[in-house]
Amino acid sequence: MAATTLASRIRTRPAAASRSTDWRFRYFNWFCVSVLVVFAAIWIIPLIWAVDTSLKPDGEIATNPTTWWSGHFTLHAYRTVVNGGNIGTWYLNSFLVALASAVFAVVICSMAGFAMSQTRFRGRQLIFALIAAGLLIPSQVLIVPMFKEFNLVHLLNTYWALILPSVAVPICVLIFAAFFNGIPSELAESAHVDGASWFRIYRTIYMPLTKPAISAVFIFTFVWKWNDFLWPLLVMTNPRTMTLPVGLSQVSSAYGIQYAEIMASAVLGALPLLVVFLLFQRRIVEGVATTGIK
Amino acid sequence: MAIQTLPLDAGAPVRAATGHHSRRREDTRAGWGLATPFLVLYGLFLIVPTLYGVVMSFFNSSLVHNGLGGFAGPDNYMEALKSSDFWSSMWHTVLFTLMTVPPLVVVALVLAMFTDRLKRGRWFYRLIFFAPYVIPSASAALIWTWLYTPQLGLWDKWLTDIGITPPNWLADPNWAMASVALMTVWWTLGFNFVLYLAGLQEIPRELYEAASVDGASPWVQLRYITIPLLRRTTALVLVLQIIASLKIFDQIYLMTSGGPNFATRPVLEYVYDIGFTDFRTGYTAAASMLYFLVILVVSLTWYVINRRQQKEA
Numbered sequence: 001m002a003a004t005t006l007a008s009r010i011r012t013r014p015a016a017a018s019r020s021t022d023w024r025f026r027y028f029n030w031f032c033v034s035v036l037v038v039f040a041a042i043w044i045i046p047l048i049w050a051v052d053t054s055l056k057p058d059g060e061i062a063t064n065p066t067t068w069w070s071g072h073f074t075l076h077a078y079r080t081v082v083n084g085g086n087i088g089t090w091y092l093n094s095f096l097v098a099l100a101s102a103v104f105a106v107v108i109c110s111m112a113g114f115a116m117s118q119t120r121f122r123g124r125q126l127i128f129a130l131i132a133a134g135l136l137i138p139s140q141v142l143i144v145p146m147f148k149e150f151n152l153v154h155l156l157n158t159y160w161a162l163i164l165p166s167v168a169v170p171i172c173v174l175i176f177a178a179f180f181n182g183i184p185s186e187l188a189e190s191a192h193v194d195g196a197s198w199f200r201i202y203r204t205i206y207m208p209l210t211k212p213a214i215s216a217v218f219i220f221t222f223v224w225k226w227n228d229f230l231w232p233l234l235v236m237t238n239p240r241t242m243t244l245p246v247g248l249s250q251v252s253s254a255y256g257i258q259y260a261e262i263m264a265s266a267v268l269g270a271l272p273l274l275v276v277f278l279l280f281q282r283r284i285v286e287g288v289a290t291t292g293i294k
Numbered sequence: 295m296a297i298q299t300l301p302l303d304a305g306a307p308v309r310a311a312t313g314h315h316s317r318r319r320e321d322t323r324a325g326w327g328l329a330t331p332f333l334v335l336y337g338l339f340l341i342v343p344t345l346y347g348v349v350m351s352f353f354n355s356s357l358v359h360n361g362l363g364g365f366a367g368p369d370n371y372m373e374a375l376k377s378s379d380f381w382s383s384m385w386h387t388v389l390f391t392l393m394t395v396p397p398l399v400v401v402a403l404v405l406a407m408f409t410d411r412l413k414r415g416r417w418f419y420r421l422i423f424f425a426p427y428v429i430p431s432a433s434a435a436l437i438w439t440w441l442y443t444p445q446l447g448l449w450d451k452w453l454t455d456i457g458i459t460p461p462n463w464l465a466d467p468n469w470a471m472a473s474v475a476l477m478t479v480w481w482t483l484g485f486n487f488v489l490y491l492a493g494l495q496e497i498p499r500e501l502y503e504a505a506s507v508d509g510a511s512p513w514v515q516l517r518y519i520t521i522p523l524l525r526r527t528t529a530l531v532l533v534l535q536i537i538a539s540l541k542i543f544d545q546i547y548l549m550t551s552g553g554p555n556f557a558t559r560p561v562l563e564y565v566y567d568i569g570f571t572d573f574r575t576g577y578t579a580a581a582s583m584l585y586f587l588v589i590l591v592v593s594l595t596w597y598v599i600n601r602r603q604q605k606e607a
Contacts, residue, residue, distance in 0.1 A: 028512035032408035039405055040422045043480065047425070049448055050437045065446035112332035120318070121325025127333070134340050136593050140541050140562055141586040144569045144578050145346040146339065152360065168335035198324035227430045229544045230562065234570065248432035249548055252439065259440060266436035270429035277428045281421060284428075288485065289492030 047270075054078065054263035061259050077260035078268070085254070086239050087268060090247035093236075097162045097243060098225040104167040105221040106214055113176025114202045118188055134170040140230060147234055161235040162243070166225055172217045179213035180206060216287035219280075226273060244269055347579045355576035357569065363576060370580035380581055382556070383564035384588075386471065390546075390560060391539040393475040398535050399528070402483050406490035407520055420491065424484030431481070435548035438477040439464070442549075467557035470550050474558065478545055482538070486531045493527030494520070526603070533596040540589055561585045 053061060054077050056070045081087055116124065116131075139146075146165060147156075155161045183206060191201045207214070232243045239247070248269045255261040277284055351370055354363040374380045409419045426434065441447050442463035453460040461469040497520065505515050543562040546552060552559030552567075559567075561581070569578035 024511050025506070029411060032411055036405065036408050036412075036419055039401075040419060043422050043426065043483075045448075046437050046441060046480065049441065053440065061446075065443075066448055066451040108331045108335065111328045115325040115328035119321045119325035119328070121322040122318075123322075124325060127329060130336070130341070134336065136590055137340065137344055138537070138541060138586070138589055140543070141582045141589075142340070142343040142347060144565065144575050144582060145343040145350055147569075148350075148355075148357070148575065149339075149343060149346065151357075164335065165339040168332050168339060170336075170340075173332065198320075198328065202328065223428060227428075229431050229547075230566075233547075234566075245430040245432040248430065248436065252436060259446075262436055263440060266433040266440075269433035269436075273428040273430075274425060277425065278421075281417070285420060285424065285488050285491075288488050 050263045050266055050270075054260055054267050056260055058258050058260050062257075065259075077258075077264035080258075080261050081251075081264045081268060085251070085265070086242070086247060087244075087265065089240060090242055090244040091272070093159070093241060094226055094244040097159055098222045100159065100163050101166045101225045102218045102221040104163065105169060105172055106218050108167055109169060109172035109217060110176045110207065110210065110214070111202065112173045114180055114206055116173065117177040117180035118185065118201075118206070119198060131170045131173055135174075139165065143231060143234060146231075150235060156235050157238045157241045159241075162225065162228075162232055165231070166221065166228075169221070172221070175217055176210070176213050179210055183209055212286075212290075215283060216290065219284055219287050223273065347582060350576055351580035351583050353576045355574075355579070357573035357575050366576060370577045371584070373577060374581045374584055379556070380561075380564060380584075383559050383561045384585070386558055387540055387542060387560040387562075387585075389471060390475060390478075390542045390558075391536060393472060394478050394539045395532070395535050397475075397479050398483055398486055398539075399531055401479065402486035402531070403490055403521075403524070403528070405483075406487050406494060407516055409487075410491065410494040416491075420488065423487045426481050427484040429481075431544035432548060434477065434481045435545055438473075438480075439549055442473055464550050465554055467554050470554060470558045474545050474549055477549070478539075478542075481545070486535060489531050489534075490524065490527060493524050497523050529596070529599065529603075533592065536592050537589060540592070 052068055055073045055075070057072050057074055057076065060070055060072060115121065116128065150156050150161045155164075187205055188201050191205055192198075196204075226243075227245060228243070229245045229249075232246045233249065236242045236246055248265055251265045252262055255265070350362065352366055352368070354366045354370075355361075356363055405419070405423065409416055412419075441449050444450060444460075444462055444465070447463075449463070450460040463473040464470050501519050501523075502515055505519060510518070541562065542560045543566070546558050546560055547563055547566075550558045552563045562585075565578050565582055565585070568581070569575055
């Protein structure tokens with residue numbers, strides 16, 4: 001690799017910091033900062049513009065759609081959306097579905113991950129093969145047979161239609177198994193000699209040591225279910241059982257050209273996870289970076 | 295990176311073999327017991343639908359009646375392969391992937407490399423670039439549809455101000471896909487950006503210090519130290535991004551509904567349209583399988599390359 005040869009070559013030379021290179025670094029750092037500031041501005045403008053629009057009266061938007069300042073900033077649009085629509089119900093549906101999915105995923109995938117990592121049971125290789133195969137199958141290609149399946153058992157338009165398919169996620173089992181592999185097996189060994197059952201070892205020794213994996217799987221499942229669109233769009237057709245994204249997909253036809261109301265809905269839809277992200281920024285980013293799940 | 299070290303083959307640490315027969319039996323009972331809840335759900339909602347989908351693709355199934363319907367043999371597949379609607383939806387999916395993958399990888403890499411050089415304020419850029427990724431597609435689509443609105447939208451105003459005639463964004467068949475791609479770059483760049491930041495942190499600082507002593511310019515350092523050492527991260531970002539882009543549905547459904555005049559309809563929306571408005575589930579299952587093959591080829595290619603790299607290392 002080029003870098004390593006370069007580095008080893010450098011180490012053999014006498015260390016002499018040359019002043020002549022300093023200016024290049026100064027200018028380059030200025031260049032980096034300028035590029036970042038420009039991109040950061042581009043990235044933040046759509047969000048600020050959405051908030052700005054949502055706070056203006058509709059009449060003003062119609063006459064002056066692209067002015068940032070308004071003399072009459074108002075929360076009128078938010079009142080209309082909250083009182084007139086179903087957004088409260090959608091919030092609740094999304095929250096319950098995301099929470100239940102995340103809790104079930106943590107419990108069930110960690111149990112399976114523990115079994116794969118710590119017990120040498122017969123048939124383990126077969127299950128590993130099945131799980132690895134499952135990694136390759138995107139849920140999107142299963143929508144048609146899955147829809148027929150849920151139709152058959154009359155679970156369409158229920159929370160179960162959203163929760164059940166998102167609990168047994170292969171990648172989550174692998175995350176837990178990888179994490180359990182990193183825990184010294186002497187722990188399980190000695191507890192076993194003392195007569196503890198496998199379930200007890202899992203629950204009282206291993207799970208408390210697994211907090212990073214638990215939070216990664218919990219956050220991943222929660223965010224995924226909160227933002228999931230295609231499957232909820234198919235199975236939740238009743239406005240009372242819709243999740244937030246499905247509900248939001250209908251607001252532009254409901255509000256027509258009342259842009260303040262449309263942007264208020266968009267902002268309300270974006271707000272909960274943005275707030276959660278602001279509060280837990282480091283943990284969420286670490287979870288994404290260490291697991292790389294999308 | 296954890297995903298590359300996940301135990302895809304049963305490579306768990308082997309505990310000291312006790313050799314006791316009873317121990318082995320107890321392990322088997324405990325293992326199956328702990329894995330059963332997962333296996334039941336996995337079977338019901340992954341294995342069964344997959345097999346059902348494969349079987350269904352060979353029958354004239356329909357959404358309006360139960361059961362499989364008459365046997366169709368390979369007819370569904372032949373029909374899909376001859377259908378110009380199917381092929382154009384495949385092409386739109388690939389086109390979207392070609393339009394989004396390069397900027398989502400290159401811009402994320404450049405911004406992450408620049409952010410990594412900062413002494414202070416890294417959290418700020420991480421916050422700004424990752425924030426759009428956590429908002430639902432429906433919110434992002436509403437915001438960008440408003441930005442793209444002809445005459446009233448902010449982009450139109452800005453382009454007009456600098457003397458450029460704005461295109462008719464989402465309503466122009468030649469611009470609709472590019473408009474959705476642009477919105478997608480804004481919406482999902484943060485994910486790749488964060489993966490790159492994590493990769494950058496694993497590069498030892500001494501390498502840069504040593505290179506500076508030797509008089510290597512910042513560009514040379516990025517070119518010969520940073521980018522080569524990020525090769526594994528780039529491979530991961532690339533494959534995750536290709537697969538994510540091939541699954542395009544949300545933004546297009548929400549912003550153009552596949553239009554104007556089907557000019558942006560991706561495969562998943564084709565499946566959605568035929569399966570849930572024409573109710574032809576057998577044919578739809580066949581189209582889904584063909585689409586699945588494309589994704590499978592990408593995943594397996596990456597798996598093979600990754601395996602080879604690990605063996606070399």
